[in-house]
Amino acid sequence: MLRRLFTAATLTLAVSAAWSQVALPPLHPATEAAFVKLTAHAGVKQAVDFLRADDERTLKDQIELTEIPAPPFKEMVRAQEYQKRLKALGLGDARIDAEGNVIAVRKGNGKGPVLVLSAHLDTVFPEGTDVKVKVKGNRYEAPGIYDDGRGLASLLSVLRALNQTGLKTVGDIIFVGTVGEEELGDLRGVKALFRDNKAIDGFISLDGLDIGRIVNQATGSRRFRIIYTGPGGHSFSAFGLPSATHALGRAIAKISEVRTVEQPKTTFTVGTLKGGTSVNAIAAEAELGLDMRSNSAVELKKLEDQIMALARDAADDENKRWDKKDVIKVEFRLVGDRPAGAGQLDSPMVQAARRAVATVGGEVKAITASSTDSNLPISLGIPAVTLGSGGVGGGSHGPGEWFSPINAWLGPQSTLLTVLSLVGVDGVTEPLLPVRAR
CATH class of the missing domain: 3.40.630.10 (Zn peptidases)
Structure with missing residues (x-):
């Protein structure tokens, strides 16, 4: 043979x-x-x-x-x-x-x-x-x-x-x-x-x-740009306005605490960050790049739902911190979808x-x-x-x-x-x- x-x-x-x-x-x-x-x-x-x-x-x-x-x-x-x-x-x-x-x-x-x-x-x-x-x-x-x-x-x-x-x-x-x-x-x-x-x-x-x-x-994956936007302003004269970068930081802190199942293997990472215009400006826009992967379509969907909810909570928390309502908004843009x-x-x-x-x-x-x-x-x-x-x-x-x-x-x-x-x-x-x- x-x-x-x-x-x-x-x-x-x-x-x-x-x-x-x-x-x-x-x-x-x-x-x-x-x-x-x-x-x-x-x-x-x-x-x-x-x-x-x-x-x-x-x-x-x-x-x-x-x-x-x-x-x-x-x-x-x-x-x-x-x-x-x-x-x-x-x-x-x-x-x-x-x-x-x-x-x-x-x-x-x-x-x-x-x-x-x-x-x-x-x-x-x-x-x-x-x-x-x-x-x-x-x-x-x-x-x-x-x-x-x-x-x-x-x-x-x-x-x-x-x-x-x-x-x-x-x-x-x-x-x-x-x-x-x-x-x-x-x-x-x-x-x-x-x-x-x-x-x-x-x-x-x-x-x-x-x-x-x-x-x-x-191994499926879902990739998003999560974008926070607000009015922005001078760091001194406009102090008290919610900040897009602060909301972004809140989101990363929440996402980093997520726990996933070991099997089927399910993972996530915030891979990229960008935003703000100057060190002395309240940021009008900031975004993160999120990658989520799993060998299970069901677990991938669960993870996505959980992280999207946390990202919305981050915007709400930033608004509440400054006693504002709906000033900071969040948008989700899908940039990758592998089933x-x-x-x-x-x-x-x-x-x-x-x-x-x-x-x-x-x-x-x-x-x-x-x-x-x-x-x-x-x-x-x-x-x-x-x-x-x-x-x-x-x-x-x-x-x-x-x-x-x-x-x-x-x-x-x-x-x-x-x-x-x-x-x-x-x-x-x-x-x-x-x-x-x-």
Whole structure:
């Protein structure tokens, strides 16, 4: 079997989710049967071997794509290059949609599901960031080199393997480079993808490196600007008027005392502050930036309701302090909304990913939650997972981000096997991924 043909790197990671602390359900007989057939098929073996041989080319793609800046909301130059590369690999229908996503379809025989394989085009880094890759031995350093330069390159490698071997699938595979995955991009790319394409049956996001980590839970988040406003005035002559900055301080003090449940993990932070005009002025405006996250939509809603009430109380308290009524007002502006949700441990998506990792010699150490493009389909009840793309790295979202291609081919190999088992190989296996009711 293929699992004996590869030597995997040691896979170590923190066990951080509830799923990781319980015994995983056994693999379904249908999953095992599909992989027995796939791993015995000459074309599949050839494709898996090709991906190891393609490792150097994949790294070259990764470096070249990383060196094309893709700041938040300014991904177009990288998107155009990605579209060009997909077309060069035979997907002549590759297009850029209205939101900026790059989308291309590899058709199956028309009798199976529609599966999306995606990676995100954008980075967290602002315009003007130096993204030139610096090579230090077997270590490659640049902002975005693995988040998500590695995912984008791995996706292209999987497509090359399919082309090289001529494997025909039962279901369609939609290759996608999404925009807006990071920060205030607010998943705008994947939201547009599912808004405009109702026939998607499953979704895989390549984001991260470790093939031993499968994400099937969505850490939801809600982000707000909480803005206090008032008349303002001179600190001496207008003394006695309520202050927007004082109300802001009251709000932070109240919010800091909030207690959240440990499980499902639920968090909050006041990340930014701004306001006031001068040291000798009563502030007319002040605001804070609030981030709230949870692996549970219910707990996230409870936390939001609690903190919003405290923020209103802060305005009331500031008005009462100066015997005023409704002088200081508070406004809430939603600036980020990533839905929460959870997939099933025994879903075909998770089963296929687990078996694929085992086949290439790896071991799944965690089935966990994170905030990725998979949040959106998970929240809609559409099967979705986020998978690692292979290699090792660190410093994500920082200027010292780095990647080392140690056994990096294991990422594309496990991804390919996961995809093929889900969509089926014509004349070899039936799809494990069911077609959803339309």
